[in-house]
Amino acid sequence: xxxxxxxxxxxxxxxxSKYRGKNPLVLGIPRGAVPMARVISNALGGELDVVLVHKLxxxxxxxxxxxxxxxxxxxxxxRIARDLGISDPEIEAERKTQVRMLQSRRNxxxxxxxxxxxxxxxxxxxxDGLATGASMIAALRSVxxxxxxxxxxxxxxxxxxxxEEAGKLADETVCLLVPELFYSVGQFYESFDQVSDDEVxxxxxxETG
Numbered sequence: 001x002x003x004x005x006x007x008x009x010x011x012x013x014x015x016x017s018k019y020r021g022k023n024p025l026v027l028g029i030p031r032g033a034v035p036m037a038r039v040i041s042n043a044l045g046g047e048l049d050v051v052l053v054h055k056l057x058x059x060x061x062x063x064x065x066x067x068x069x070x071x072x073x074x075x076x077x078x079r080i081a082r083d084l085g086i087s088d089p090e091i092e093a094e095r096k097t098q099v100r101m102l103q104s105r106r107n108x109x110x111x112x113x114x115x116x117x118x119x120x121x122x123x124x125x126x127x128d129g130l131a132t133g134a135s136m137i138a139a140l141r142s143v144x145x146x147x148x149x150x151x152x153x154x155x156x157x158x159x160x161x162x163x164e165e166a167g168k169l170a171d172e173t174v175c176l177l178v179p180e181l182f183y184s185v186g187q188f189y190e191s192f193d194q195v196s197d198d199e200v201x202x203x204x205x206x207e208t209g
Contacts, residue, residue, distance in 0.1 A: 004191045005128055008156035008176070009036035013043035015174050016124065016154060020044045024122040025148075027051040029139055030105070031195040032128040038203050040126060040154070048207045049116040050200070051125060052106055053138040054098045056081075059090050068134040069095050070142035071102040078134055108197065109204055123148040125170075128192075129185030130155050133162030140169035157188045 002008040016024075024046040028037030034050060041048040055065040056075065066086060067077035075095055106115070125139050136153060143151055153170035155163070159182040167173045177188065186192040 002156055002189050004189065005032060005036050005195075006039055008128070008189070009039035009126075010043070011176055012036070012126070012154050012156060012174060013040045015176070016040060016044060016152070019046070019122055019124070019152075022122055023047065024124050024152075025049065025116055025118055026124045026126060027118075027139070027143065029053060029125070029127045029135055030109070031197065031200050033126045034200045034203055035195060036128060037126045038207060040124065041207070044124075046124070047116060048204070050109060050204070051139045051142060052102045052109075053135050053142065054102055055134060056091065056094050056098060058084060059086060059094075065132065065134055066091075068138035069098050069102070070138050071099065071106055072142065072145075073099045074138070074141060074145070076134060076138045076141060078132065105197075109201055110208075113208065118143050118146045118148040120147065120149050122150045122152065124152040124154050126154045128156065129188065130158035130162045130166060130175075131182070131185060132159075133166040136162075136166045137169060140166065144169065157185065158182075 026037045026041040026046045028034035030050050052071040053068050056067040058064040058066045066081035069075050130136050150171050152172045155175045157177040158175050160178050
């Protein structure tokens, strides 16, 4: 059980201390992981940015995730998309919708600069927890295409199945807790308040001066 995201971030920073002084690029998955990524980045003397991904929704069932997409439009589909028989045109329509949203969010979050490029750098991708792994998988795949020197996945808590699937895409996995019974990420935090877009923008502006 973690007291808060800040508490879990400090614990992750301890486990990632070997990267201190190596100027790692720490990427938070918005919105919840961005405050965590700032704590880790500051602790390690790194650089902060966001990696933008979003779930793909099943037709007529917006709460049901069938996969995820990154801001360049690369798609990850999970098994349920095949099980439900969702057509390629339906997936493409949802992909376009979410890419437009991600591009709008990028312009909103970092209007005065482009994304920090990961090529040749140690990159640490952070989230506040991992259930199915769809968002983290999309994030890792997106970063991998940009040829980082090393790709690290950092999480306070994860389901065993999701961690195994996402871990295949990382060079190193740091996860503090892999419980036998996993219902939701929030169950492992005493405080798990929502993080707003305004808070994300404030953090990014403060870190980029």
